[in-house]
Amino acid sequence: TSGAAVSVARGHAGPVTALTATGQGTVVSGGVDGTLRSWDPATGAPLGLLEGGPAVVAVVVPAAGQLLAATADGALHVFALVDGVPQDAVRLDVPGDGVAVTAAACAGEGRVVVGRVDGTVQLVPTTGPGQVAELAGHGAAVRAVTADAAGTVVATGDDHGRVLVWDPARARPGAGGHTGVSPAVGAVAASTGLVVSAGRRSDGLLAHDPATGARRWGVPAGAGPLWFDPSGTRLFAVTGTATVEERYATTGVRAGAVSLPGRVLAGRGALVVTGETDGTVAVRDARSGRAFRTTRLPSAPRVAAPTPGGATVLLAADGLLACWRPAAAEVVTVALPAGLVTAVAVDDDGCHGVVCDADGRVHVWRAGSAAVTTVRADAAHLTAAAGAGRCRAVTAGSDGTAVLWDLTSATALGRVPLDAPLTAVAVGGGTVVVGDGCGEVHCLDLLAGAAAAVPDGVIPEQGGAAVVPAPRTGTTDREAAAQLSE
Template identity: 25%
Template sequence: VNSVVFSPDGTKIVSGSEDTTIRIWDAATGQQVGDALTGHERWVTSVAFSPDGAQIVSGSWDATIRIWDAATGQQVGDALTGHKDCVTSVAFLPDGTKIVSGSWDATIRIWDAATGQQVGDALTGHEYHVTSVAFSPDGAQIVSGSDDETIRIWDAATGQQVGDALTGHEYRVTSVAFSPDGAQIVSGSDDETIRIWDAATGQQVGDALTGHEDNVTSVAFSPDGAQIVSGSDDNTIRIWDASTGQQVGDALTGHEDLVGSVAFSPDGAQIVSGSDDKTIRIWDAATGQQVGDALTGHEYHVTSVAFSPDGAQIVSGSWDATIRIWDAATGQQVGDALTGHEYRVTSVAFSPDGAQIVSGSDDNTIRIWDASTGQQVGDALTGHEYHVTSVAFSPDGAQIVSGSDDKTIRIWDAATGQQVGDALTGHKDCVTSVAFSPDGAQIVSGSDDNTIRIWDASTGQQVGDALTGHEYHVTSVAFSPDGAQIVSGSSDATIRIWDTATGQQVGDALTGHEALVTSVAFSPDGTKIVSGSYDRTIRIWDAATGQQVGDALTGDEAFPSVAFSPDGTKIVSGSMDTTIRIWDAATRGQLQ
C-alpha cells in the first residue's frame, strides 16, 4: 500500500496500492466500501480526496493521473496524460479547481480538475525525479521534493520558482507538506531525517529531527500544526512536536514491512498508515495505540484455493507461508492460520472426506493438517529435492500425489506419510500440476517442458506418449468427472482438452485469455471448464463446444487458482492481490 489519506470529513480512508487499485474504506469499521477502483495499469503511487470529498485523484507508474467519483467509484473523464514517466505525487488545490502532480520526468504539472487539461507549461528546475508535491493552504504556492536532494517552492499562478532551492538533506527528499497556516514546510528524506523549513525565507528551522533508523518515506502536519507524523522504511511511525522537534512518545510499531504513507485524520485524533505489508492501520494519535485490526487476510499472494467436499469451507495457501480456512458463506476466517511451512505455500487440497488438508510448499515439503483443529498431522513428507508445486488426494483419500520443480512426481501413503514406490520420472522440466483420475487408477501431470503425461497410479509407469500441442509451459491439468477427458492450461494463453484414452487433442485450443493461463478445472457435471489467468480474468467455457460462456470475470490482479464448488453453483478464486473471492457460476457476479 503506497498511499493513504482520510476524507475531509474523516469518515473514509482511500488507499493506493502496487496491485494497481484504489480502495475506499470505512474509517470506523475498517471495512472496504464498494469495489476496488480499477483503471491504472501499473502501481498506484499517490491518492488524495478533493476538498469537498466528492472526488479522488490518483497518480500511477503508468504515467497517468485519474479522477474518480468517490461515491460511485467510477472514473471521471479520461486519464490525464502528459508526464513522460511515473507519476509519484498528486494533490488538489484547496478550492478543488486544480490538481498538481509530480513525476519521475523531473517536472511538476498543474491540471484543471474539471476538464482534465494541463494548465500552462510544466514546472521545470529539478534535476532528477520529483517525488512529492503539495499546495499551500491558500493555494498560492506549490512545494516539491526531489531525488536531487532539494525542495523547491513555486508560484502556482505563474509556474515560476520562488527563491532558491531549499538545501540541507544529504539524500533524496521523499515527502513534503505545508503546515496548516502555510508558514512552514516539513520534509522527509532517505537521509533518515525530517526537516522543518520557513516557507517565506527558505531557511531550515532548528535541527533535523532524527530517530528513524531507515529512509523517511512520508511526513504530514497535524491539522492544528502542533505535531508532525512520519513513516519510515524502519517499519515504524513517529510523532514529533513541531515547535521543539522532539519525538512525542515511543515509535508506533505493528507494521511488518516498510511504512510508505501516513496522514492525520481531519480532527487530528487519529493517524492512518499504509505499508508494504499490504495493510492499512489506524492509530490513536494521543496514545499511539493501534485502533482495531489491520485490514488484511493473507499477507502475500494467494496461490491456491479449494472448496471442502461439502462446500461449506474454503482452504487457501499463500506466499506468506500460511494456510487459512474460510467459511464459504460468510467469508470469515475460521480459526488461526495453519503455520509450519518455512516458505511459500504453492498448493492446497482437502481430503475426500473433508477431514484433512494437504499442502505443498517451496520449502520442498508436503504437510497434512487436521481440518477441524488446524494442527499438523505427523511429520512433513520429505523426498522432493526442490519446490513442491502441486498436491492432490486420491479419490479414496488413501494416497497423495505431488509434483515438483525437481521434475518428478511422487506418490505418498496418506496415513503413514511414507513414499510409495519410486519417483515418477520422464518430464524434462519442472512439474507444475498433478491430479488423480476419478477412479484413482491414473495420474495426469503438466510440466514446463510443454507436455502433459498420464501415469499408471499403481505401477508408476507412463501410459502412452506425452500429450503435445502447447507451445509453452503447461501450468495446470485436471480430469473431467468421468475421467474421459483432461483439460490443460498453459503459458501460451490457451486451454486445451484431450481424450484420456487416445491422448489426442479434442477440437481446437480454447482462446480468449491475453496472458498465461494459471489454473483450470471442470465443473462437477463436466459441462463447463473454468480458467484463471495472469490477464486478471476468470473465464467459463462450454466443455463440449469450447466456446466461452458469457463475459470474463475480472479482478484487480492475476488469478493463480480457481475451482468450482462441489455443487457447481460457485467458483472460488485466489488472487495475487491477496484476496479470495467467491463468484456465482451462473450469473458470474461476485458473492464474497
C-alpha cells in the first residue's frame, strides 16, 4: 500500500534474470552468475544456494513441490522443493537441448511452455511420463511465453513483434520439422564464386552464386560442418558426427568419404580436427583420415578452429581454452568464465582467437597470454564465429547481428543487423556469409570499408603500445603442413 520495500535480498554476482514464488513461503531467483538462490521474502535472509554454470533464464513452479529452471545453454532442470528450497536436480531429456531457452512459463499442472532462440515453442511435461510437443510458427527468436492457469491457451511473442495464440491440444509431438517450422541453416561455407549451406535438420546441401543468388545445385546430405579445400574445387561436408564426405564444388557430386573416430570438431583446407570423449584431439587428413598429430586435453573439447595449414589449432571446452601447435607438440591453456561454449575462431596467423558462449559473450585471447578479454556481444546467445584474416573475426548471434571484431583490442569494427536469429557464419572469397533461423543465407559486405585491424607486419600487444613482428603470413602454415605430412 505504501510502496516501501519490505526486504532486500542480496547475493547474486550480476543481474537477476529469473524470479518466482514457490508457494512454500520462499522466493527463488536465478541470475547470469548461473546460481539459484532461495530467500525468505519477509526478511531477505538467504535460505539456500545452488551453483551451476550457464545463466538462468527462467524459473517456474509447474507442480506442487517442484521447480523448473531453464538455462541459457538450452537445458531444463527439474528440482524438488523441500521447505521452499530446490534440491536434487534432474536434467530433462528434451529435443532441442543446446538451443538457448529465452522464456518459460507454467502451462497447467505438471507442464511448462518453453520458448527458444531459434523460434521453437515447446510444451514439456515435468511430472510423470509424457511426450514433448512443439507449436510451430515463429521464424524468429521467441522472447515471451505465457499460458492460462489450466494450460488450455498459450500465447508467445517474438523478435518481430508478433504475438501468436495457440491451442495446445493441436500441438504435434516430436522435434519439429513439420509445416510451419522454418528449417534453420546449420552450416555455411564460402569460396570465390560459390556459397554452400546445410540445413540444421539434414535438409541437404544447397549451392548458390554469391553475386546473383542463383542456385547452382542441391544434394541430400548431412548438416555438419562445411569447408572448401585450398583450391576451392572440392567441398568437405560432415554427415552425422564423424563421416566426412568430399564433393566436387561445381556439381555437388560425391567424390569420396571417410569415417573418423570420435567427433568432427572443425575442418579447413585438406585437414580435419577430431575430438573424443576422453579429451583426445587429432589433426587428420580430410581425405584418408590418417592422423598427423594427437594431443589430450583435461576435458573433451566442444569446438575447434585450425589455421589454414594446421600450424595452430584453437580448442575450447566449457571453462577451458587451449592453443595447440601440433608441429611443436605445444599446448597452452587458459581458464574461461563459466558458460556453454558455442563457437571458436582463430585468425590466419594463429596469434589471436575468439570464443563465443551461450550467455552472449565473446572471449578474445592473444594465444599464450595469461588471460582472456570478455565482452558482451548479444543479449541472449552467440551461435557461430569465423576468422576473417588480418587479426579479425566475425561472430553471429540470436539478435540477428553479425559483428566484425578486431582481435587485437577486442573491439567491434562493424555490425550488420538482420531480422532473424543467425545460426551459422563463414568467411571466404572476401565475403561474409551468414545463415539464419528462417533457412535463408545472406552474403554481407561487412569486410568492405572496415578499418584494418593492424598495419601489415605488426601486432599490437593488448593493453600496451608496444608492437612485435607478425608471423609470416602463409609461410608458417606451409612449413607446419610439411612437418605434419612428414
